[in-house]
Amino acid sequence: MPKLSIIQWASLAVFLLAIFIAVPGFIAASGRSDLYYTLTSVALLSIASAGVWLTFYIGRINIGQGAFALIGAYVSAILVTKAGMSFWLSLPLAGLFAAGVAIVIGVPILRLRGVYFAMISLVLTQVVTLTALALPITNGAKGITSIPLPGGVSILGLTLIPDFATLENPRLAFYYAACVLMVLTFAAMYRLVNSRLGHLCRSMQQNEELASSIGVNISHIRVIVFSISSFLGGIGGAVFGSIAQSVYPSSFQVADSVNFMLNCFLGGLGYVFGPMLGTLVLYFGWDLLFELGRFQLLAYSSLLIILMLFLPNGLLSLRLPGKKGADK
């Protein structure tokens, strides 16, 4: 368990100051409150992408995170609207439910490697969408609408989280909530990758046979990792549903699953913080190209191809010239 260096502590402090103080300050000064929605989305998508990144870390290409985000969104929406549960309690439950589903699905499909696993995972999003259309509890194509905003949480009269419905600016509240969740996620990911589980994942990514020869129960670790990944997908999806106050079978589609994967590629598969940067760049990149009108998709795709050709290890490999990353 490595201790953080002074530089790392300093960059962490700068990062936290930036997202919690500088960004809201800038938005207040410039009046561009639409940015809140964008940045909140980036934070939430990066949580789900972090999960995908973790499955890459055991050598599995996961194009199914949309499925778990959708599951998370529905579970939270159903618990809040039908059972009257507090959103903050439904959030971990949504994650756990997604993780449970991942265990059931993961046991058979995680034996597959390479393109075979990727293909199966690609189907998952469609399967969940179709299931949501068919089940009565998810209300079919009409989806679940008018989900109340998250309520307050207080312990012994001390308000920990205010009721979002009474707030003047719920967008700022969502932004803070998403940032807190993102920081927690990536802190946990950093810790995990540098702990024994992370070492075992790396050993499996590099050679599963050798890993099993030294006594690692590889199928066990694969399922653990896939369930953590899906837990994060479920959390991201649940908060998204709460912001939109609605969930539809089309809330997360195959394209979203592909984007989660692209975020990881773009940021760098060898870097824990890769998915965060990847999500930011990909999300804003798409918006910035809006001016190009009908050429938007063409320019976007070409840029992605060029980036992957010249920076196969992701954007973060730029930051550390000559220095070895966690991988490759």
Place this chain on the structure above:
Amino acid sequence: MSHLLEVRHVTKKFGGLTANSDISFNVNENEILSVIGPNGAGKSTLFKMISSFLPTTTGEVLFRGERISNLKPHVVARKGVVRTFQETTIFKSMTVRESIIVAQHLRARASLAGYFWGTKTAHEDVDSFGQYADDLIEFLGMAEIANEQASNLPQGNLRALGIAIGLATDPKVLLLDEPFAGMNHDETMKMVNLVRKVRDDRGVTVLLVEHDMPAVMNISDRIVVLNFGEMIAEGTPTEIQNNEKVIEAYLGSADDEIGI
């Protein structure tokens, strides 16, 4: 006398092809036993069945009287029977030291969650892994390459790394897959000495599969000879050298290959 490892009537069929037919032999504690045979004799198949990387068709392998065939590889490793691979099977982007630390998985006392939260046991484990890795690196004389990434190592060092990874699990029996393949005389002698040292100093019983005859004659206490999937001889190096069936099996190209 009870044997450490017993191979009992092991047969392996791939469809209509019989790769191993009714093989039986024993490995005694603290012995170096080699399985040799011409190409296609079924050595590798037998090796994989002993380490449970392949199921047997019939027959079983016992370790201290307990069946270890037809299990999962990690379960067999847990019991103390660990195999090595040929040089391409390594953790490419880990250094020698990192590989050895990861390979001590079986020595871990803390749970995975314990490592995540950094419990006291986990900290002790991490310290002990580092200590053990340093000891092992010293023992194997790999200090100079300890922090070298595996993908940058030359072939000879990769073999030693493979053995180091196997030894890091603290095995009772180490199964070596062609440890001398593709090595010149000097490298082979170094490896022979290393394998002996592993047996003598660490008390590890060694079973190896190999076709470098001089090295096998030099290193083995006993030898098992396979030909066309059948076991044709078993004995000390001298007995094997004088065994007519063995000479016949190797006839033609054989004489210099066996080293007699």
